[in-house]
Amino acid sequence: MYRHHIKRTNRYYFSPRKIRVRLLFWGSAVIIGAVAAAFAILSQHSDEQFYHLYQNHPYIAYVLPPFGLAFIAWLTRRFFQGCEGSGIPQAIAALEMRQHHLRAKVLSLKVAVGKIFLTCLGLLSGASIGREGPTVHVGASIMYSLRHIAPFRSKNMTHNLILAGGAAGISAAFNTPLAGIMFAIEEMSRRFDKKTSSALIISVVLAGLMALAILGDYTYFGVSSATLPLSSAWLAVILCGVIGGLLGGLFSTSLIMGTQKLAPFALRRPVLLAFTCGIFITLFGIAGEGMTYGTGYEAAKHLVEGGEASLAFPLLKMLATIASYLSGIPGGIFAPSLSVGAGLGANLALLMPDAPATALIMLGMVGYFTGVVQTPITAFIIVMEMNADSSMLLPLMATALIAKGVSHLVCPVPIYQALAEAYLQKTEQKN
Numbered sequence: 001m002y003r004h005h006i007k008r009t010n011r012y013y014f015s016p017r018k019i020r021v022r023l024l025f026w027g028s029a030v031i032i033g034a035v036a037a038a039f040a041i042l043s044q045h046s047d048e049q050f051y052h053l054y055q056n057h058p059y060i061a062y063v064l065p066p067f068g069l070a071f072i073a074w075l076t077r078r079f080f081q082g083c084e085g086s087g088i089p090q091a092i093a094a095l096e097m098r099q100h101h102l103r104a105k106v107l108s109l110k111v112a113v114g115k116i117f118l119t120c121l122g123l124l125s126g127a128s129i130g131r132e133g134p135t136v137h138v139g140a141s142i143m144y145s146l147r148h149i150a151p152f153r154s155k156n157m158t159h160n161l162i163l164a165g166g167a168a169g170i171s172a173a174f175n176t177p178l179a180g181i182m183f184a185i186e187e188m189s190r191r192f193d194k195k196t197s198s199a200l201i202i203s204v205v206l207a208g209l210m211a212l213a214i215l216g217d218y219t220y221f222g223v224s225s226a227t228l229p230l231s232s233a234w235l236a237v238i239l240c241g242v243i244g245g246l247l248g249g250l251f252s253t254s255l256i257m258g259t260q261k262l263a264p265f266a267l268r269r270p271v272l273l274a275f276t277c278g279i280f281i282t283l284f285g286i287a288g289e290g291m292t293y294g295t296g297y298e299a300a301k302h303l304v305e306g307g308e309a310s311l312a313f314p315l316l317k318m319l320a321t322i323a324s325y326l327s328g329i330p331g332g333i334f335a336p337s338l339s340v341g342a343g344l345g346a347n348l349a350l351l352m353p354d355a356p357a358t359a360l361i362m363l364g365m366v367g368y369f370t371g372v373v374q375t376p377i378t379a380f381i382i383v384m385e386m387n388a389d390s391s392m393l394l395p396l397m398a399t400a401l402i403a404k405g406v407s408h409l410v411c412p413v414p415i416y417q418a419l420a421e422a423y424l425q426k427t428e429q430k431n
Helices: 002-013 016-056 058-079 087-098 102-105 107-124 132-145 156-174 177-189 193-215 230-268 270-287 297-305 313-326 334-349 357-373 376-384 390-410 413-431
Strands: none
Touching: 016 058, 016 107, 016 132, 016 156, 016 193, 016 297, 058 107, 087 102, 087 132, 087 156, 087 177, 087 413, 102 413, 132 156, 132 334, 132 413, 156 177, 156 193, 177 193, 177 376, 230 270, 230 313, 230 334, 230 357, 230 390, 230 413, 270 313, 297 334, 297 357, 313 334, 334 357, 357 376, 357 390, 357 413, 376 390
């Protein structure tokens, strides 16, 4: 009986088909990690080039957003359909698609290449976008496109490939494998299947290690050793949780409603819509003295390290991100949202002069980011990586949970779920 069980187990784990499936997941994860690292380098270079242009030739930088976004919208419609938007709603929608030809339009190597190229072009044009959401789309596209390596019979394998690819993408993008796992559970699938868990975890770790090997050990927004005294922690948590959750929920609602309202016009005149949004991005950039352009990494890092920003920065950055997303060009909202949260925390720190400003900035990042995406554990993990003091863990976690509750009152359906449902409905109507 025991020997029979061992033989059956060996046949299960070491069969040629099982080995091909593992090679598919593991090999794809390594590729995703390398591609995500290259994407990070290219996007950072594009961001820096725009700021260099802004500092040396500001009038050219003012003209670039409208014309640049219009050109990207034309390229997207003409050559790279399926690349528009963040990429996370598309990956979530692909999980629900039943027809292969529809899924192949959303997840393909052409889409992955287009997503990277157009997102970098958007950053070069000054758009307030991030690369994290697009990296999820790229990861899911790569993993799904390589499925022919190991033909499968299981109906769940397609779901597993997309889920593992997206999780590997977020892991490599943020250099936080744990965040990749939690994001897949919290956002992309809203459930945790034990049959998926091992493949997902291994893929996430391999992708994260590959990105780490190329980029080195880093944190996007710097490292802080801030602590928060218990006497002021409760007030800071409530302020950042409630205000961050409220503003994040309003931001998500504006994107959901704006996307719905502009959908007919975007279908008829996508280039004109992008051009108009680019004009607003320029106006917000002028008002924000250039800090609202791009990903927001430098602005957030500047605040975390003790720098100052105008009181209007978080509002202007939020508006610039709304304009960038509604333009329809490829680009995510992760990094800009964390930047807005940092500005919000810096403003709230003025109300609490006895509390360390850096601690309030971190709480603001967690509160606003959670309010936007409604994934409190993912938000907590991403910001937790910045801090070297364990005393901040409880305030960060409490802020995330409060923000989630407040945001849900304002925006009952999480933004990515709402956008995925709208995208799925639009795709099915076309076909």
